[in-house]
Amino acid sequence: MTTTPRPTDAELAILRILWRRGPSTVRQVHEDLERRSLTGYTTALKLLQIMTEKGLVERDESQRAHVYVARLPEEQTLGQLVGDLLDRAFEGSSSRLVMRALESRPATREELSEIRRMLDLMEGENR
Amino acid sequence: MTTTPRPTDAELAILRILWRRGPSTVRQVHEDLERRSLTGYTTALKLLQIMTEKGLVERDESQRAHVYVARLPEEQTLGQLVGDLLDRAFEGSSSRLVMRALESRPATREELSEIRRMLDLMEGENR
DNA sequence: ATACGGATACGAAGATCTTCGTTGACATTA
DNA sequence: TAATGTCAACGAAGATCTTCGTATCCGTAT
Numbered sequence: 450m451t452t453t454p455r456p457t458d459a460e461l462a463i464l465r466i467l468w469r470r471g472p473s474t475v476r477q478v479h480e481d482l483e484r485r486s487l488t489g490y491t492t493a494l495k496l497l498q499i500m501t502e503k504g505l506v507e508r509d510e511s512q513r514a515h516v517y518v519a520r521l522p523e524e525q526t527l528g529q530l531v532g533d534l535l536d537r538a539f540e541g542s543s544s545r546l547v548m549r550a551l552e553s554r555p556a557t558r559e560e561l562s563e564i565r566r567m568l569d570l571m572e573g574e575n576r
Numbered sequence: 577m578t579t580t581p582r583p584t585d586a587e588l589a590i591l592r593i594l595w596r597r598g599p600s601t602v603r604q605v606h607e608d609l610e611r612r613s614l615t616g617y618t619t620a621l622k623l624l625q626i627m628t629e630k631g632l633v634e635r636d637e638s639q640r641a642h643v644y645v646a647r648l649p650e651e652q653t654l655g656q657l658v659g660d661l662l663d664r665a666f667e668g669s670s671s672r673l674v675m676r677a678l679e680s681r682p683a684t685r686e687e688l689s690e691i692r693r694m695l696d697l698m699e700g701e702n703r
Numbered sequence: 704a705t706a707c708g709g710a711t712a713c714g715a716a717g718a719t720c721t722t723c724g725t726t727g728a729c730a731t732t733a
Numbered sequence: 734t735a736a737t738g739t740c741a742a743c744g745a746a747g748a749t750c751t752t753c754g755t756a757t758c759c760g761t762a763t
Contacts, residue, residue: 457750457751458664458750459750459751460750461664461665462664474710475711476710488751488752488753489752489753490753491752491755492751492752494710494711495752496750496751498711513709513710513760514709514710514711515710515711527665527666527673528679528680529680530665531673531677531680531681532677532680532681534658534661535680535681537589538588538592538657543677543678543681543687543691544683544687544690544691544694545654546654546658547674547677547694548691548694549651549657549658550658550662550673550674551670551674551694552651552655553655553656553658554659555698556670556671560669560671561671561695561698561699563671564674565692565695567674567675567678568678568688568691571682571683571688584721585721586721602740602741603740615721616722616723616724617740618723618724618725618741619722619723621741621742622721622722622723622743623720623722625741640729640739640740640741641739641740641741642741
């Protein structure tokens with residue numbers, strides 16, 4: 450029963466880096482982070498330490514420069530985030546959420562057909 | 577240029593009540609709120625005061641019991657929330673978000689076909 | 704050994720969120 | 734008019750978030 454808290458904005462930014470890069474040291478995360486925001490090295494370090502306490506990441510201390518990894522796969526965490534928003538704002542109705550998503554960021558034609566493919570898949574499943 | 581900050585969890589809960597009930601007094605909001613969570617009257621009051629400062633709600637002070645209204649329509653605020661999550665977590669790709677939504681909360685057959693209808697609509701639009 | 708450089712640990716400050724107790728204003732009623 | 738009850742205002746406490754400065758540890762090169 451390993452339930453992790455919802456990551457904060459800053460934490461999510463770091464998770465995204467870890468998902469993309471794989472296992473990384475603080476320095477690597479910080480360098481990546483710096484591209485977008487101007488934050489100090491110790492800020493990244495502190496966040497990673499807190500995220501370790503929360504169970505959002507895992508730390509390998511066998512090397513001098515500790516190596517951090519996201520504990521949950523990207524899909525799972527993003528699914529939780531969406532599910533959370535679904536509950537908090539949409540009364541659990543995915544169709545309402547999808548409607549808002551498509552209106553707020555009009556999808557390309559490719560995306561639309563990709564979504565259709567997913568719908569076909571889902572319908573096939575629970576038939 | 578009326579940009580409102582992203583509502584917090586507690587603020588969103590109140591907005592949802594206001595969208596559903598329409599203009600409401602603190603007492604009414606509190607009674608509604610109490611159904612789910614056990615929070616005090618002054619908590620609801622304080623939240624509504626802060627939300628007024630932030631511009632999330634508007635206050636009519638002409639009566640002794642002030643009357644509060646959500647400043648933005650539900651669709652717009654939810655659209656902002658989804659757009660925000662889209663940027664923070666999905667690199668703006670709505671199809672990826674839709675995929676996560678449908679996997680994390682399998683939709684009913686009715687919802688699925690409703691989503692299809694929306695897709696048809698969208699495709700029709702930007703053709 | 705010593706000094707240097709790169710790394711983590713610690714602690715703290717300021718902002719924001721959530722909650723509530725207390726106070727004072729004001730209207731209704733006895 | 735005095736008592737009672739309802740309401741908003743205020744302030745504050747505790748939690749969490751975000752950010753850093755400083756201290757400390759430790760390997761490596763002198």
